[in-house]
Amino acid sequence: MSAVPARAALPPGAASREVERHRGDAVERVRDAVAEEVPVALLYNDRPHVVMMATPQDLDDFALGFSLSEGILDAAGELESVVVTPLLEGIELRLRVPPARAEALEERRRNLTGRTSCGLCGAQALEDAVRQPAAVRGGPRIDDAILRHALAQMHERQPLNAVTGATHAAAWARVDGTLAHVREDVGRHNALDKLVGALVRAGEDVHAGFLVVTSRASYEMVQKAATAGIALIAAISAPTALAIQLAETTGVTLIGFARRDSHVVYTQPQRLAARQEASP
Structure with missing residues (x-):
């Protein structure tokens, strides 16, 4: 990407690093913008579920969206609270959900690290990995x-x-x-x-x-x-x-x-x- 001025304002999720850029026979030291990637741990009712490597922005959206798209929750109202806690090692998202949801999750609990290119990491059984959603009705034309x-x-x-x-x-x-x-x-x-x-x-x-x-x-x-x-x-x-x-x-x-x-x-x-x- 293009060089970043020393005092340039970067968007959330970006960091500035000094790099050595080679172009033809020319070599120069410049500041470059790079995407942040940190471990984000999701805990449901204080029990660890999964760690995803993610860009540390819009984490409230991430907590809710992950819970719904993974079938952990059926409705947004079931997510009672989200506490975002930055730590030295990464970020913890502590989600509070109804006890019945936490119990169901415990049965298929995944506690492995999910990598950026793998949305199925941590699945312990085939039925967890190849999950069939309900048919989608309607939609736009x-x-x-x-x-x-x-x-x-x-x-x-x-x-x-x-x-x-x-x-x-x-x-x-x-x-x-x-x-x-x-x-x-x-x-x-x-x-x-x-x-x-x-x-x-x-x-x-x-x-x-x-x-x-x-x-x-x-x-x-x-x-x-x-x-x-x-x-x-x-x-x-x-x-x-x-x-x-x-x-x-x-x-x-x-x-x-x-x-x-x-x-x-x-x-x-x-x-x-x-x-x-x-x-x-």
């Missing part, structure tokens, strides 16, 4: 122009990636293509969890918009989105075969290779129509 309008806004809505080049983004577009919420993180799953939390906190109707992600559409991204009730996903990169299978069985419209002038619809194409030409 959009056309190509609306999708492209949403994509056109993505770059300017990613301030952290603009200075670091190291983060993913998950964005919520309304039915006219306007981006209403965007969350960034070094982990694509974390960015989606943060977005889910933000949507719920804002009272957004998940049937009245669609998801845009800057990563590939892996199985767990579709799983999280479907669990949250999101019916249409547009990914800038490719989906996997298992993601396509899950999207089909859960009724999710899955779009890959989304660009300003092209895209590929893999499942449930009825929600996306080609742009209609005006009548004579």
Whole structure:
């Protein structure tokens, strides 16, 4: 990325480090902006559940979104409180949930470290890893122009990636293509969890918009989105075969290779129509 002036204000989640930059035969020492990545531990009713490597911003959204997208909670109201505690080793998120939820979680408790590229780390059984969400009903109907309008806004809505080049983004577009919420993180799953939390906190109707992600559409991204009730996903990169299978069985419209002038619809194409030409 470009050199960072010594007193430049960085967006939350970025840090400044001195680096040695080589360009052709020239070598210079400059300040560079890099994305922060810290261990974030989630504890439910004081019991450790999982540690994720994440960008330390929007952590209240992350706590709620992770709890919902992982099926730990069924509704936002079940999250009674979140206490964010910075520690020398990382950050603790202490979540208070109803005892019945904590007991159910204990039965499938995962206490392993999840890495930024792995949304299934810590799953102890196949049924934990390959979880089938309920079918998604309804959802928006959009056309190509609306999708492209949403994509056109993505770059300017990613301030952290603009200075670091190291983060993913998950964005919520309304039915006219306007981006209403965007969350960034070094982990694509974390960015989606943060977005889910933000949507719920804002009272957004998940049937009245669609998801845009800057990563590939892996199985767990579709799983999280479907669990949250999101019916249409547009990914800038490719989906996997298992993601396509899950999207089909859960009724999710899955779009890959989304660009300003092209895209590929893999499942449930009825929600996306080609742009209609005006009548004579």
